[in-house]
Amino acid sequence: MNAAFRPAEPAAPRPAEGADGDAGHKAVLEAPDIRRALTRIAHEILERTKGAEDVVLLGIQTRGVTLARRLAARLEEVEGRPVPWGSLDVTMHRDDLRMRPARALGRTDLPAGGIDDRVVVLVDDVLFSGRTVRAALDALNDLGRPRAVQLAILVDRGHRELPIRADYVGKNLPTSKRETVRVLLAENDGRDAVLLGPAASPPPGPARRPAADRGAGR
Amino acid sequence: MSRTFVIKGARILGAQPADLLLRDGVIAEVGTGLDAAGAEVVDADGLVALPGLVDLHTHLREPGREDAETVETGTRAAARGGYTAVHAMANTHPVADTAGVVEQVWRLGREAGYCDVHPVGAVTQGIAGKQLAELGAMADSAARVRVFSDDGHCVSDAMIMRRALEYVKAFDGVIAQHAQEPRLTEGAQMNEGEVSARLGLPGWPAVAEEAIIARDCLLAAHVGSRLHVCHVSTAGSVEILRWAKSKGWRVTAEVTPHHLLLDDALVAGYDPVYKVNPPLRTAEDVAALREALADGTIDAVATDHAPHPAEAKETEWDCAAMGMIGLETALSVVQEAMVETGLLDWAGVADRMSFRPARIGRLTGQGRPLEAGSPANVVLYDPAPRTVVDPSQFASKSRNCPFAGLELPGRVVATFLRGRPTVLEGKLQ
Amino acid sequence: MKRHLISAADLSRDDALLVLDTAEELAQIADRSIKKLPTLRGRTVVNLFYEDSTRTRISFEAAAKRLSADVINFSAKGSSVSKGESLKDTALTLEAMGADAVVIRHGASGAPHRLAGWVRGSVINAGDGTHEHPTQALLDAFTMRRRLGDLEGRKVTIVGDVLHSRVARSNVLLLNTLGADVTLVAPPTLLPVAVDSWPCSVSYDLDAVLPKSDVVMMLRVQRERMNAAYFPTVREYSRRYGLDAERLAKLPEHAIVMHPGPMNRGVEIAAEVADSPRSTITEQVANGVSARMAVLYLLLGGSEPAIGAEVPA
Numbered sequence: 001m002n003a004a005f006r007p008a009e010p011a012a013p014r015p016a017e018g019a020d021g022d023a024g025h026k027a028v029l030e031a032p033d034i035r036r037a038l039t040r041i042a043h044e045i046l047e048r049t050k051g052a053e054d055v056v057l058l059g060i061q062t063r064g065v066t067l068a069r070r071l072a073a074r075l076e077e078v079e080g081r082p083v084p085w086g087s088l089d090v091t092m093h094r095d096d097l098r099m100r101p102a103r104a105l106g107r108t109d110l111p112a113g114g115i116d117d118r119v120v121v122l123v124d125d126v127l128f129s130g131r132t133v134r135a136a137l138d139a140l141n142d143l144g145r146p147r148a149v150q151l152a153i154l155v156d157r158g159h160r161e162l163p164i165r166a167d168y169v170g171k172n173l174p175t176s177k178r179e180t181v182r183v184l185l186a187e188n189d190g191r192d193a194v195l196l197g198p199a200a201s202p203p204p205g206p207a208r209r210p211a212a213d214r215g216a217g218r
Numbered sequence: 219m220s221r222t223f224v225i226k227g228a229r230i231l232g233a234q235p236a237d238l239l240l241r242d243g244v245i246a247e248v249g250t251g252l253d254a255a256g257a258e259v260v261d262a263d264g265l266v267a268l269p270g271l272v273d274l275h276t277h278l279r280e281p282g283r284e285d286a287e288t289v290e291t292g293t294r295a296a297a298r299g300g301y302t303a304v305h306a307m308a309n310t311h312p313v314a315d316t317a318g319v320v321e322q323v324w325r326l327g328r329e330a331g332y333c334d335v336h337p338v339g340a341v342t343q344g345i346a347g348k349q350l351a352e353l354g355a356m357a358d359s360a361a362r363v364r365v366f367s368d369d370g371h372c373v374s375d376a377m378i379m380r381r382a383l384e385y386v387k388a389f390d391g392v393i394a395q396h397a398q399e400p401r402l403t404e405g406a407q408m409n410e411g412e413v414s415a416r417l418g419l420p421g422w423p424a425v426a427e428e429a430i431i432a433r434d435c436l437l438a439a440h441v442g443s444r445l446h447v448c449h450v451s452t453a454g455s456v457e458i459l460r461w462a463k464s465k466g467w468r469v470t471a472e473v474t475p476h477h478l479l480l481d482d483a484l485v486a487g488y489d490p491v492y493k494v495n496p497p498l499r500t501a502e503d504v505a506a507l508r509e510a511l512a513d514g515t516i517d518a519v520a521t522d523h524a525p526h527p528a529e530a531k532e533t534e535w536d537c538a539a540m541g542m543i544g545l546e547t548a549l550s551v552v553q554e555a556m557v558e559t560g561l562l563d564w565a566g567v568a569d570r571m572s573f574r575p576a577r578i579g580r581l582t583g584q585g586r587p588l589e590a591g592s593p594a595n596v597v598l599y600d601p602a603p604r605t606v607v608d609p610s611q612f613a614s615k616s617r618n619c620p621f622a623g624l625e626l627p628g629r630v631v632a633t634f635l636r637g638r639p640t641v642l643e644g645k646l647q
Numbered sequence: 648m649k650r651h652l653i654s655a656a657d658l659s660r661d662d663a664l665l666v667l668d669t670a671e672e673l674a675q676i677a678d679r680s681i682k683k684l685p686t687l688r689g690r691t692v693v694n695l696f697y698e699d700s701t702r703t704r705i706s707f708e709a710a711a712k713r714l715s716a717d718v719i720n721f722s723a724k725g726s727s728v729s730k731g732e733s734l735k736d737t738a739l740t741l742e743a744m745g746a747d748a749v750v751i752r753h754g755a756s757g758a759p760h761r762l763a764g765w766v767r768g769s770v771i772n773a774g775d776g777t778h779e780h781p782t783q784a785l786l787d788a789f790t791m792r793r794r795l796g797d798l799e800g801r802k803v804t805i806v807g808d809v810l811h812s813r814v815a816r817s818n819v820l821l822l823n824t825l826g827a828d829v830t831l832v833a834p835p836t837l838l839p840v841a842v843d844s845w846p847c848s849v850s851y852d853l854d855a856v857l858p859k860s861d862v863v864m865m866l867r868v869q870r871e872r873m874n875a876a877y878f879p880t881v882r883e884y885s886r887r888y889g890l891d892a893e894r895l896a897k898l899p900e901h902a903i904v905m906h907p908g909p910m911n912r913g914v915e916i917a918a919e920v921a922d923s924p925r926s927t928i929t930e931q932v933a934n935g936v937s938a939r940m941a942v943l944y945l946l947l948g949g950s951e952p953a954i955g956a957e958v959p960a
Binding site for chain 3: 407410411412414415416417418419420421423487488489529532533534535536537
């Protein structure tokens with residue numbers, strides 16, 4: 001099948017924003033599971049990077065940023081020094097832009113030291129087709145030249161469409177392609193959970209300003 | 219051998235049904251149960267009979283702009299609109315400012331045979347506003363010109379206007395003024411007001427029209443001559459005319475169908491089909507014009523039928539030509555604006571679209587009452603159907619119709635010019 | 648669905664805020680070593696300029712190129728229709744080239760409306776006659792917001808030739824949409840007669856308005872207006888309506904001075920005012936690229952435009 005004619009759903013794996021768990025959705029991870037998963041990832045990062053000396057955490061908008069912030073706090077607890085973290089919006093680099101109406105952009109904020117010669121750990125909530133991560137790698141390319149790039153993910157649900165794998169995985173979750181996986185985080189959604197749902201949700205409407213994380217007049 | 223027609227059951231000027239016998243170019247008889255040997259019967263059940271309409275203001279474009287209209291296509295359009303006489307404006311190429319040109323136009327009208335063509339002579343040579351044209355020669359020509367106008371241009375020089383008004387008294391002529399103060403309208407594109415302010419189009423103030431009308435009324439009174447004001451478009455103009463008429467001055471005025479129905483809000487999309495001179499005004503002006511036509515302050519409806527080829531309108535607003543076609547929709551627009559609103563009955567329509575314009579133009583064989591002995595100039599009009607205006611069906615060569623897509627009432631079923639049908643069963647003959 | 652940006656009134660409040668927020672994110676690109684995003688790869692943007700305006704054309708060109716669009720510059724200066732190709736024929740040519748968006752600058756008010764009826768792509772008005780210049784209003788609002796924060800309730804004074812200014816028209820509409828209070832100051836001859844129908848106040852007295860202004864925007868005044876009796880002399884205009892150092896001192900501490908350019912130094916604005924730290928004139932130029940990137944992205948980036956209005960054909 002020609003890539004351009006691939007159905008929109010697998011190419012747009014990011015969970016719908018703001019929706020709470022509805023009927024038919026099964027919680028496969030609850031708050032304590034998520035906490036444990038992040039703690040484990042934090043320790044793995046320390047181990048793999050020998051103390052996270054040069055690590056910069058970059059969360060992919062929107063929930064990846066929340067997870068990066070939490071991971072940074074965990075690392076600081078253990079190491080006793082702050083670990084730089086930031087946010088990355090990959091909208092402009094996505095390969096599925098033309099399949100949906102133009103969207104509002106999220107913030108890209110790099111920590112003061114930048115990313116040159118650092119070990120960048122990209123953080124996201126769900127790894128599915130791999131297209132978001134590919135877009136993130138492209139975006140990084142325009143921002144600087146890290147020494148290495150690693151990937152931390154809360155849920156890996158399989159069905160990769162690109163040769164991409166995660167270095168740190170909170171939970172491997174075997175799914176069918178038609179199922180949906182939604183990550184809820186307290187900062188964004190009021191509670192922590194990972195929901196497995198039966199069918200694809202309808203595509204979101206035209207771009208609107210995400211209500212929570214932007215204020216007029218910065 | 220000329221054909222004889224019996225029109226059965228027509229509502230004459232909207233009154234009770236009666237029959238009309240048309241024979242040898244005249245109305246031979248009016249009554250009920252009429253019959254004549256060899257007569258063709260026209261069933262006019264439900265139709266209104268009106269005297270053949272007379273247009274004081276038509277641009278036939280010939281000579282010079284035969285790509286937009288010719289005398290033949292323009293008069294075919296007139297016949298379809300129920301007209302039996304039109305006044306062909308002088309702004310042709312060459313300008314109709316000599317006996318030669320007006321006679322040419324008059325002859326072309328006779329040859330085409332769809333309606334009487336009365337050329338309007340230019341007031342000044344080349345409609346340049348500087349020097350009087352040979353008004354007397356045009357009056358004495360075969361075309362017997364009585365209406366003179368520099369239409370499209372205002373005779374803005376007060377001295378020239380005074381002289382013209384005075385001069386035409388010798389042959390009972392009338393100056394039909396295009397009232398537009400030129401300095402106040404340099405580069406003007408549309409009515410000056412809320413819409414022009416928003417659209418950023420240079421404004422065309424109402425006062426530019428009103429100031430000239432006031433001046434001309436005073437001049438006409440001073441020299442005791444006849445003034446006719448073309449295409450009145452503002453409420454203020456109506457007030458001035460009302461005042462002048464109250465003085466007993468010999469001032470007449472016309473309004474176009476489009477100024478009775480459309481307003482300047484339509485310009486918002488910058489479609490030049492709405493670009494016209496004088497410009498579409500506000501809804502308040504439209505209301506004042508309807509009222510003035512109803513009470514007789516405005517004497518006549520005149521189409522200002524102004525054909526333009528497609529390329530003159532398929533441009534930016536600024537570069538587009540001004541003008542709209544109107545012969546084939548005039549009666550329907552008047553029905554919509556005046557009859558459906560209760561402002562005018564069919565007798566009123568006959569007065570404003572036939573009797574009075576004929577009188578202003580000093581036409582003797584037109585605008586006569588529908589009675590025995592009158593020339594058989596008759597329109598049969600069905601006021602019942604409502605249809606969407608489709609310019610592709612027009613007889614005019616041009617398509618710059620601002621009513622396209624509007625649903626309007628009524629349909630001309632037949633037009634008789636001196637007893638001969640130019641339109642029958644809605645079709646040109 | 649086809650949508651355009653022809654008037655500032657085409658933008659709802661949500662649309663306008665979306666453009667400004669997007670511009671804010673895109674402004675970061677200017678600080679990076681690689682000032683380019685792949686977003687509009689394969690899209691074609693035509694700059695159709697019937698008037699000389701190097702700064703606006705360059706701004707749109709930079710915006711489109713930073714988003715990786717293919718840019719075709721079509722300069723049709725001196726475009727009297729009688730001499731050259733008609734706008735409609737040009738439109739059909741652009742259509743054949745497959746333009747996804749046409750940025751048009753034209754001396755005739757309403758030319759973008761006409762164009763929108765003849766092409767399939769989105770039309771972006773880069774200034775039409777004395778009508779509108781919506782992206783200028785967006786970059787002005789963006790500049791104000793960066794300096795002053797939220798525009799709700801902010802007092803913006805626009806001074807000069809409002810009658811002939813497309814910048815003024817677009818700013819009045821957009822600033823009203825964003826909740827700012829606009830006051831126009833000009834000699835009565837340079838205001839439209841129906842200005843009272845606009846959502847703003849009007850004053851003839853600049854000195855009375857300045858102390859209450861958060862923003863004062865000076866419009867370019869053309870010397871030729873003098874010939875049509877809009878004002879007696881340039882000297883008198885500048886004395887009554889020009890912004891000099893003395894008047895600048897009447898503004899509140901935080902207030903900023905704007906000018907859409909090109910300036911007539913010494914006429915509507917004194918050189919020392921134009922060059923003062925309160926002037927945002929060079930910022931406006933830089934912000935223009937971000938604002939126009941935002942417009943291009945939101946009109947062309949997705950499967951269908953996220954902002955703008957449909958124009959009835």
